[in-house]
Amino acid sequence: MLRLLQEKVKKNIDFHSKADKIVPRKEVNMTYGETLKEERHKKKITLEDLSSLLGCTRQAVSNWERNLCLPNKECQNKLSIIFSKNFVVKYMI
8 A cells, every 4th residue: 555655656646545446546637639539439439430420531530539639610519419428629729
């Protein structure tokens, strides 16, 4: 237990205890791309399948997941429907 806490401090990782286990806490403030990738993995959808559903290229979806760019409003709305989650960018800097 002490060793795990020392690693926590060393790595600056936030942990919480769950039934005698030390488990890494999920990052709450995920980026748009991280959220998209996580949701895609949860539904077991490949990049190719998602791109065909959205009518865009696989590279475009990959760029969104890597936070290189954001999808247009039409694709954001389709993502919201596919994943039953709000994928509309509210604030753009």
